[in-house]
Amino acid sequence: MDTDKPHDIRIQVQSFFVEAQSDPEQAQYVFAYTVTIRNEGKVAARLLRRHWIINDANGQVREVHGEGVVGEQPYLRPGEGFRYTSGAMIETPVATMQGSYEWIDDTGQTFKAPIPRFTLSIPRVLH
Template sequence: MLTSQLHNIIIDVETHYIDEQSDPEIARYVFAYTVTIRNMGKVPARLVTRHWVITDANGKVQDVRGEGVVGEQPYLRPGEGFRYTSAAMIETPVGSMEGSYQMVADSGEQFDAPINPFSLAQPRTLH
């Protein structure tokens, strides 16, 4: 398919629990996530908006939408990447996140770059 060759945005995510900002006694679990976005396609594209679905172990869902990431709308030429760190807070020691970035190519064509589900887990919670 032509689109998959033109638009190939690879997204990798690493997470870690932030103990000093979390407080299990009041159901506050904070996780940092570092995202690496790489444009492995054939055309430049700008990340314009984000959509996250954050789910805790109780099934509570946070639907988060906004412009750009960490105050930026990175423009990625083929072969270029962008890395940033942000955080999420949930009410349980385990949860998950997934979503997408909405991208715009130089031609004006809009497309989504999916973010596969990943786990948020307090250390020693998952086996």
């Protein structure tokens, strides 16, 4: 196989606090995040599964596994992208998320693309 990065999935995430759906008195903080995925590799691939690791400020770690993203399993040819928005409810005003997406390319090879760590934070908590 070509050694010049046949699999190169780029992932960027932007998060924001959803104040209207949150209830700090009940330790319920709702965050939304928009994920942009871009296939910068040399082969087309389909996103099969997601794996998230959520760490809150109380030291709780929660893992989420599932098929696809937002009910879809996007197929991306080289140069194509996919964007979606999802959300998470946590018990603290600050948390981090990271994880990976599992893919399968047109040759049947599976591989993982890491989702870089990002922060969920209510406004004015972090500098």
